[in-house]
Amino acid sequence: MIFLGIDIGSLSCDAVLIDEEKNILASSVILTGAKNIESIARAKKNVLDAAGIMEKDIRSIIATGYGRARVKEKDAAVTEITCHAKGIKHVIPETRILIDIGGQDSKAMLLDPDGNVVDFAMNDKCAAGTGRFLEAMARALEVDITELGDLDKGATSDLVLSSMCTVFAESEVISLIACGTEQKEIAKGLNRSIAARTHSLVKRVAGNIDGLTVSMSGGVARNKGVVKAIAQSMNLEKINTPETPDIIGALGAAIIGFEKIHR
Amino acid sequence: MSKKIGFTCAYTPVPLIEAAGFSPFRIFPESKAPDQAGHLLHDNLCPHVKKVLDRALEDDLPELEGMVFINSCDSMRRLADAWHEARPDDPIVLLDLPSGINSLSLDFLSKEYKRLAKILFKWNSEPFSIKKIKNEVAKWNLLAASVKKIEDTMSKDFFPGYASGLQQIINTAATDSTDKALLMAQNKIDPEKPVKDGQSPVFVFGNLLFDPKVYDLFEEWNVHVTASDFCTTSRFVTPVDTATDDNIFRALASSYMEQTPCARTMDTAKPGDIAQKIVQRAKESNARGVIGFTLKFCDPYLARIPMIRQALQKESIPFLMLEGDCTMGSMGQQQTRIEAFTEMLGV
Amino acid sequence: MMYDHFDNAVKGITDKLNQDPEGINARKKYVLELSRLGKKLYSKDENIAWCGVTAPFDLLGSMGVTSCFVEFVGAMLSSTQTADYFFEEAEDSGFATDSCAYHRAVMGAVLKNAMPRPDFIIGTSSPCTAGLAVMENFAHQYKKDFFLLNVPQNYTQDAIKYLSAQLEEMVRFVSDHTKRPLSKQKLGIALENFNASSQLLKEIYDLAKTKPSPVDNNILKDFGTVITLLMGTQEGVDICQAFKDELNHRIKTSFNHASKEKIRLMWIQNRIQYPFPINEMLDDLGAVIVVDELNDVTWEPMDPDKPFESIAKRMISIPFSMDASERIKHLQDLAVAYRIDGAINPCHWGCRQGTGIRGLISKGFKDINVPVLNLEIDCVDSRNLAKGQIETRVEAFLEMLS
């Protein structure tokens, strides 16, 4: 039996196929774009092709992400909060605090030792401190988003961006560039600001994080600079990141499908 | 057509309006009127107040014989201030509502309610009549009792559509007449058998949530509202305890101040009591979690959230805090939070 | 931490004053007295009451109670740039950033157990809902008895009676806690001092009206609100006298600032509390804040035979806490009396009471042809300050006026 999880995020549309042993058979990450129905179909086709499996072999489809209702063929829709928690439990089982920063939302979750969500917090409406914000900043710094994570290497100053609104921060970055501030210092400042936001989100779910393993999922977990800054802000030696952080939601969805059948 | 008196705050005793021969018209903050209130007042102001003012500025209101304002919080005061600009021809009465409960406050408020009653009768050129007031209060109490009965049913089991039905009854009392609402309440058929449909029992509280459709959405998102504390639900249909005080205004004053008051009112003998009340109601209604639904920029609630959070945490009751503008439009963005919350609570 | 801060301030200012025994140094004397009050509040042995802004400090002082409004702490934390830590604490506990930062700082300090422990709390329902809510938290967290003064908004006989009765009840409440009854004689002295201070304040403000004005952008900053903490004492009278002397002296010696006065401004509500070079900016451009909204005497002298009634009237009749129409009329009167060229409304973030009628205030000034600049700035929390933007706005406004 094969189980499919699809995570239709605001930015990326991810799909994961797992088998009876919860092994990942295939995964795909594509842009959600404006037409999410098409992206859903494409993501599904990608994983089916990659795993060499026929659609009829899929036992269950669980949809998650903000576009979860748009997946017509789903068996159930589950929020990305529950799915990310489920997914991380599979890959980093000792996780007790999970941070998921995606394109438009950042979330902090507190998990019990069995991996169940016991509390969560989400950013408010604005994009501050999310992936989209980082993309805007990358544009302002004229680098690719994938380069942003290493950009802060060797930075020494303790510059912090004061504006957290995307619009203001962009102009702040531009004026910093105009003043001749080095790219790496700006990048570090950016990461610090995001880290402060994220840290306060974590504080909302757990006042004391002593002894709790912290992991991070979502696309922004690929940004090493941000991950490091969050760890620093939280006074942690490290934050665990899965190899493919962006598919954790879809993976969790697939596992939930599996568990629904095997309960 | 009946003559209407507009009002905005749940501390307005509807029986006084009806006794004077008017229909109550609570101005709900629902309107397609463009946002102009921010310009006249300030953008960072309670969305309830701003939307109501937008309705006034756009003339999105029925004909009104007068307006009753209560200085319940700074934002409400600002609304009264701006009304003079927006609709200079409306007769206006502004009541001073004490912030704390004690015997001096109740005396003062009973005088204020009496002043309100006199003004209302005068506006309608009716002779002032305590008897009429008492009659209306008795009717109001019947309504409050029926509402209470429905709420009790709700807290025991999940019946789809029941919560939104209750909201329709209360809205009728707020914007039409107690008689009609009473009829609706009495005809509300007791559901046959409860439905087990994967809903998590949740107590909801906050400022105002008046659109019946909101409750349908809650159900769609797996919430079984076991009880609610909004100024558009139980706080609005305040029963008036006439047994302990023969002076009807004093009875109104103590009932409105003491019965599940809004965060703007405090019991000075028990600072922080609002948090305890929420815990208590959540437990009484067999809720497994609590959702707070407050208006952005609402000072009375903003400052009490930390204590409410603390008190619920102490009892290990999961709590989800949401902020919005109390309209259907702002509900969509809450879906993920609410669904994740119910997934977390389980059934 | 705060105790040391006040202690150092007292020492430092005393030294400076000793070096200049002949000088008037009104502002220094005033800050000295406030630092002494701060020290007392943070020392453990006084009868301490934390209060709302409009509490009757003269009456409380006459009963041997050291009292202060909590916003004072918010302002102190902001001006010493130590507030951020407390903001974060409050925000993490769920107190939204949409709130007034005076209160957010206090809330953080309450949660961090960093407020001096009061013996009891006296809340006031004016000027703002937010303030009262924070006082409730304070009482709740510290488990202290709470007395609330409901200040009605309408100035009516019933309202005055209601508030006077509450004041009498407050006296009983305080006596119960301090085990000291109210002494008529001490109250009489406090009210006398209050009246003397009020009279001097009027004279100070009249001097400030002179054109060119003897005031500079700093000397009367936030004076009206804070001086109420001292007005019932001899020290308060002396300080007011010093301010009067200083302004008179400046007029006589044709204080050099006056010659630079090109633009006369009014500042609405409170000033910016953290270090922000707005005064310097104004100085450079020849603009002087000749009047602050809250620097005014809006009450009749206290009648020692009817102390509670007089205090009640004084509390209800503060224009800032009344209907918009009253407040705007007061602003217009000030604008005319001080012959101002323009007004700055900081529109302090999160303040529903003061900023909530921004639009109506602008309209009120327009009616008397006085331009207003709405700054939209948080006067207490500097974390989101867009400095460049504010500077540009102020400069453009002044360019427009000159």
Ligand SMILES: Nc1ncnc2c1ncn2[C@@H]1O[C@H](COP(=O)(O)OP(=O)(O)OP(=O)(O)O)[C@@H](O)[C@H]1O
């Ligand atoms: N290689 C990379 N290096 C750095 N950052 C990356 C990389 N890949 C993705 N990101 C970041 O991840 C973000 C997208 O994350 P993700 O795919 O988890 O979002 P999403 O699930 O669509 O959004 P949401 O959960 O908010 O709806 C991008 O905005 C970008 O900032």
Ligand code: SF4
């Ligand atoms: S600034 Fe406004 S909200 Fe803050 S204390 Fe003053 S009146 Fe209250």
Ligand SMILES: [Mg+2]
């Ligand atoms: Mg996502």
